[in-house]
Amino acid sequence: MTTTNLDFQNQILQGIPLELPSKKQYPSKSNRAPKRKDILSVEEKKLAIRNALRYFPMEWHTTLVPEFIQELNDFGRIYMYRFQPEYKMYARHLNEYPAQSQQAASIMLMIQNNLDPNVAQHPNELITYGGNGAVFQNWAQYILTMKYLATMTNEQTLHMYSGHPMGLFPSSDDAPRVVVTNGMMIPNYSKPDDWEKYNALGVTQYGQMTAGSYMYIGPQGIVHGTAITVMNGFRKKLKEGETTKGKIFLTAGLGGMSGAQPKAGNIAECITVCAEVNKKAASKRHQQGWVDVLIYDIDELVEQVREAQKAEQVISFAYVGNVVEVWEKFYEEDIFVHLGSDQTSLHNPWSGGYYPVGLGYEESNNLLRNNPEEFKMKVQESLKRHADAVNKHTEKGTYFFDYGNAFLLESSRAGADVMSENGIDFKYPSYVQDILGPMCFDYGFGPFRWVCTSGDPVDLDKSDKIAEQVMIEIKATAPEEIQQQMQDNIKWIQDAKANRLVVGSQARILYTDAEGRIKIATAFNNAIANGEISAPIVLGRDHHDVSGTDSPYRETSNIYDGSKFTADMAIHNVIGDSFRGATWVSIHNGGGVGWGEVMNGGFGLLLDGTTVAEQRLKKMLFFDVNNGIARRSWARNKEAIFAAKREMERTPDLEITLPNMVDDNLLEDLK
Numbered sequence: 219m220t221t222t223n224l225d226f227q228n229q230i231l232q233g234i235p236l237e238l239p240s241k242k243q244y245p246s247k248s249n250r251a252p253k254r255k256d257i258l259s260v261e262e263k264k265l266a267i268r269n270a271l272r273y274f275p276m277e278w279h280t281t282l283v284p285e286f287i288q289e290l291n292d293f294g295r296i297y298m299y300r301f302q303p304e305y306k307m308y309a310r311h312l313n314e315y316p317a318q319s320q321q322a323a324s325i326m327l328m329i330q331n332n333l334d335p336n337v338a339q340h341p342n343e344l345i346t347y348g349g350n351g352a353v354f355q356n357w358a359q360y361i362l363t364m365k366y367l368a369t370m371t372n373e374q375t376l377h378m379y380s381g382h383p384m385g386l387f388p389s390s391d392d393a394p395r396v397v398v399t400n401g402m403m404i405p406n407y408s409k410p411d412d413w414e415k416y417n418a419l420g421v422t423q424y425g426q427m428t429a430g431s432y433m434y435i436g437p438q439g440i441v442h443g444t445a446i447t448v449m450n451g452f453r454k455k456l457k458e459g460e461t462t463k464g465k466i467f468l469t470a471g472l473g474g475m476s477g478a479q480p481k482a483g484n485i486a487e488c489i490t491v492c493a494e495v496n497k498k499a500a501s502k503r504h505q506q507g508w509v510d511v512l513i514y515d516i517d518e519l520v521e522q523v524r525e526a527q528k529a530e531q532v533i534s535f536a537y538v539g540n541v542v543e544v545w546e547k548f549y550e551e552d553i554f555v556h557l558g559s560d561q562t563s564l565h566n567p568w569s570g571g572y573y574p575v576g577l578g579y580e581e582s583n584n585l586l587r588n589n590p591e592e593f594k595m596k597v598q599e600s601l602k603r604h605a606d607a608v609n610k611h612t613e614k615g616t617y618f619f620d621y622g623n624a625f626l627l628e629s630s631r632a633g634a635d636v637m638s639e640n641g642i643d644f645k646y647p648s649y650v651q652d653i654l655g656p657m658c659f660d661y662g663f664g665p666f667r668w669v670c671t672s673g674d675p676v677d678l679d680k681s682d683k684i685a686e687q688v689m690i691e692i693k694a695t696a697p698e699e700i701q702q703q704m705q706d707n708i709k710w711i712q713d714a715k716a717n718r719l720v721v722g723s724q725a726r727i728l729y730t731d732a733e734g735r736i737k738i739a740t741a742f743n744n745a746i747a748n749g750e751i752s753a754p755i756v757l758g759r760d761h762h763d764v765s766g767t768d769s770p771y772r773e774t775s776n777i778y779d780g781s782k783f784t785a786d787m788a789i790h791n792v793i794g795d796s797f798r799g800a801t802w803v804s805i806h807n808g809g810g811v812g813w814g815e816v817m818n819g820g821f822g823l824l825l826d827g828t829t830v831a832e833q834r835l836k837k838m839l840f841f842d843v844n845n846g847i848a849r850r851s852w853a854r855n856k857e858a859i860f861a862a863k864r865e866m867e868r869t870p871d872l873e874i875t876l877p878n879m880v881d882d883n884l885l886e887d888l889k
């Protein structure tokens with residue numbers, strides 16, 4: 219029987235097919251991953267081919283060698299398109315997976331969700347999001363991994379080396395079923411070009427935050443984080459009793475992550491003005507319902523914004539044009555902007571991440587191709603103008619923050635006026651320094667998430683209700699310090715269904731602290747045990763969290779004791795979770811901000827309604843959050859010290875080393 223005649227379960231169980239599958243057409247250009255750098259020497263290309271052929275019997279090698287060379291030359295990588303399965307890729311009901319271990323089956327479900335064409339950015343190249351966030355390097359790795367997962371027992375652990383399944387090793391029922399590492403490099407070999415080279419050789423991969431840990435659930439994670447940021451940004455500015463109604467949030471970018479801004483603005487109930495130079499990106503977000511109105515003319519924008527202000531409308535406008543024009547025009551027109559930010563892709567300033575003012579979109583792209591040096595100059599001039607316009611607004615009282623996109627960094631490099639008086643810090647804070655760090659992460663609030671393995675929206679509804687109830691109960695006796703966070707998250711979960719954010723599996727994200735995560739998970743486990751929820755639930759979180767990620771310019775940018783360039787917390791997180799009950803753990807290099815810039819770890823945990831699952835969730839979730847609180851409190855963050863003390867009061871076994879404070883006057887005369 220040929221592979222395609224086998225049913226889904228038998229194809230999985232077969233692993234690498236017995237017969238060589240026929241060659242496939244290359245997937246259509248529209249959703250294919252960009253061609254990667256041609257970085258290997260001829261000898262290295264031979265090594266890459268030799269590496270790829272390791273997965274297949276020798277009698278196929280003569281056929282595969284020319285094909286793999288062509289893939290390497292055409293795409294810069296060997297994806298092994300020929301071996302891409304014919305069956306539909308999506309998260310099935312947990313029971314549809316062939317498995318000896320239900321835990322392993324849940325990992326298969328999550329892998330398929332991360333490769334679902336409705337969820338993944340470049341599904342044929344096994345890339346889930348962010349352009350290069352890979353689940354596997356090639357299709358052979360996928361096929362082998364699924365077979366291992368289908369055949370393994372609860373007495374074994376599968377070890378994944380950057381997408382490659384190294385094998386099944388005897389372990390125990392209490393051990394994780396899978397241990398994932400992505401992009402672990404010897405530190406001196408962790409530059410972006412090292413990724414290009416070693417990924418092309420087929421020996422490492424970039425797992426982003428949640429792609430390579432099978433925990434991506436579509437864009438709702440970004441919407442929730444952005445909504446919290448926008449709401450709290452406003453609170454920095456609003457006077458007692460004022461609401462966001464009729465107030466303006468001005469920003470830029472309607473791309474991958476930035477596209478969440480107008481939706482988040484609507485959730486925060488303000489007027490959002492989001493500039494986007496690329497007409498296609500703007501129309502796409504408009505069609506998807508992520509932004510309400512498209513406007514091409516700046517005078518019309520002014521008129522419509524004024525009307526919306528008068529009517530205190532909750533509405534989002536996409537201005538199809540350059541954001542600098544909007545900042546300048548609103549100043550001229552004396553339109554007060556309460557909240558300002560920017561999500562152009564300034565982490566990538568010279569290759570089209572930021573479009574300079576004064577040039578049209580196509581004009582910019584032509585200049586970029588034909589005269590990259592002049593393009594760079596234009597970007598820098600534009601950044602100076604951009605920062606000048608922002609400064610004029612902030613002098614009038616606008617609250618501006620950097621959205622982790624390197625806006626301030628690149629503006630400073632361009633010579634713009636963005637440095638504070640001490641010449642070291644920027645004039646404006648980043649979203650983590652001012653908002654997510656002190657208001658969420660330091661108290662333990664982070665992007666907890668769950669996936670209903672039945673795939674049934676009814677189960678998701680029930681889980682939403684359970685989570686809401688638990689949050690309301692916790693809020694009733696929660697201290698003043700976290701009342702606002704509790705309230706925001708109760709509102710989020712109440713509105714979650716109406717906001718229609720599910721893409722792929724039936725999943726939900728909810729920012730909550732250790733107590734909330736543990737109580738919600740326990741309530742889910744009980745609901746699974748008594749049949750109220752029809753099938754197990756997978757728990758997880760984004761790596762952009764309290765303790766998963768050491769990232770000096772993002773998640774740990776509000777650590778001021780000098781330790782933000784260390785990565786001990788992320789490593790402890792993963793090791794600690796692994797022996798406290800995680801079903802799988804993962805540690806990555808580079809998630810979110812780039813290879814070499816960050817270490818981030820995460821977990822998955824299957825709730826199957828058993829008492830063992832209850833013990834596991836309690837131990838593991840407790841450590842998963844409090845590890846980060848301990849580190850943040852040691853760094854003298856006052857909110858984290860509060861959270862650490864509070865947790866110790868109710869958990870006698872917990873002893874966190876607390877810092878002694880220093881009187882800075884003692885140090886003043888130090889030369």
Ligand SMILES: NC(=O)c1ccc[n+]([C@@H]2O[C@H](COP(=O)([O-])OP(=O)(O)OC[C@H]3O[C@@H](n4cnc5c(N)ncnc54)[C@H](O)[C@@H]3O)[C@@H](O)[C@H]2O)c1
Nearest residue numbers: 471473474475476494495496540541562563572573622623
């Ligand atoms: N959303 C988050 O939670 C978050 C967190 C951290 C960092 N970021 C950063 O935000 C940035 C954006 O991410 P993305 O995935 O949306 O990138 P993206 O490249 O998909 O989108 C950016 C958009 O900005 C537009 N743009 C560029 N210059 C412009 C200009 N001058 N005026 C108007 N529009 C312009 C581009 O056309 C593009 O569509 C990245 O640097 C990312 O690292 C976002």
